[in-house]
Amino acid sequence: MAAAAAAAAVAHDNSVCVAAFGDHEPSQGDDQVAMEEVAQVYELIKTHQPLLLLHHQPQQLAYSLLTQAMRALNVALSVMKHLPPASVAAVPVNMIKAEETPANGSATPGHDASAADGGDNLHAVGKATRRSSAAKKRRINGEDKPSWFQLTTVVPHEDGYQWRKYGEKKIQGTHFTRSYFRCTYRDDKGCQATKQIQQKDNNDPPNFQVTYSNDHTCNFCTTRIINNSNNPALHNPAVNPDVDTICNKMIKQEPQAAWLPPPPLKAISNDLDETPALHVCQEVPPCSKFYCSDAAAGTCSSNSSVIAHYTDEFDHHQMGQQLLETTVMEEALVLGADLDDPYFNDPQLLFLYENIMNCY
DNA sequence: GCGATTTGACCCAC
DNA sequence: GTGGGTCAAATCGC
Structure with a gap:
């Protein structure tokens, strides 16, 4: 059941991404249809998520897939609602279609197939033909x-x-340099995902604008959860011949699992997660919200696992849920959330989403 | 030794 | 001509 629901979620997720970021410029009618469609998917996922989390074995896979789907859906909703940048800029974490803002006036790099082999061409043909015609397409007519x-x-x-x-x-016009990143698996898997990080100010903490271009097609960047799963099928070379190889490489070369919170408290609820690989985490983002709200009071030991965290929340959060909802809702209001947005009508999902985004 | 990062140069769109 | 994205040699770090 869980796998089927997750697969359905991913199938929807893919279509949503196309709708949100494709070249097609939706009409007002399209917007309405798309909004309804996305909202329907959102509700479906929202309904299934608690059920999936109550299952022990498939939950990590399901959680990973659902998380991606929900992120994409939230982005799609934001794009289709044409949120003005000013209304979302105050939100600590938010995803905005880049083309809609002057901040991204310059185009991001194109799907530059020539870039991957550009070096070889350079040596073979010379500098005059260093960039192929594909590179020239990069910013023609604003196409991007x-x-x-x-x-x-x-x-x-x-x-x-x-x-x-x-x-x-x-x-130019900024006091900070812009850093350019591409997917580690660009060469291995041809993944064209790139991102740019532009620091915006010197606040404490500083604000960053992270511009992402192209979705990850490698599938391995997000297998850090799957890799830790007890599901043997995920490691079956006959089913997925690349997973073990790539994920072992990931652990060997880049052992951080950035989505896990730090381990100052008790490690992991053993009855929920017996996967030692989860502890490869070495570096973590400052996602303090990931700690259970009851941890500080010593009444909750859930902390180290996302799954354990949310499952624990289902177990004991009822007594603290009202307080949590109030806090998150107040925070959402302060951040300028549109309370008509169905997403923000569910404070627990908002809380969950923010934590996921903070830790990814 | 190998992979990641740095950095100046190159290239293209505007 | 200029700004910005990318390349690739040099350098760094494990």
Whole structure:
């Protein structure tokens, strides 16, 4: 049941991404239909998520898939509602279609197939033909690869994906350099995902604009949860021949699992998660919200596992839920949330979403 | 030794 | 001509 629901979620997720970031410019009618469709998917996922979390074995996979789907849906909703940048800029973590803002006036790099083999061409043909015609397409007529950006105070280097820095540039009009990253698995899997990190100010903590371009197609950047799953099928080379190889490489080379909170408290609820691989985490983002709200009072030991955290929440959060909802709702209001948005009508999901985003 | 990062140069769109 | 994205040699770090 869980796998089927998760698969359905992913199927919806993919279509939503296309709708949100494709070239098609939706009409007002399209907007309405899309909104209804996305809202329907959202409700479906929202309904299934608590059920999935109550299952022990498939929950990590399901959680991973649902999380991605929910993130995409939230982005899609934001895009389709054409939220003005000013209304979302105050939100610590939010995803906005990049083309809609002057802050991203310059185009992000195109789906630059020539870039991957550009070096070889350079040596073979010479500098005059260094960039192929594909590179020229990069910004013609404003045509660009899908991109969106995230405004965040969270250390943007720890978003859960594996990135390799390939450049840094001083940008005119800013006091900070812009860093350029591409997916670590670009060469291995041809994943074209890139991101740019632009520090916006010197606040404490500083604000960053993280511009993402192209979705990850490697599938391995997000297998950190799957890799830790007890589900043997996920490690069956006959089913997924690349998973073990790539994930072992991930652990060997880049052992951080950025989505896990730090371990000052009790480790993991053993009855929920017996996967030692979860502890490969070495670096974590400042996602303090990930701790159970009862941990400080010593009445809750859930902390180290996302799954354990949320499952524990289902177990004992009822008594503290009202307080939690009040806090999150107040915070959402302060952050300028649109309370007509169904997403913000569910404070627990808002809380969950923010924590996920903070830790990815 | 190998992979990641740094940094100046190159290239293209505007 | 300029700004910004990318390349790739040099360098760094494990």
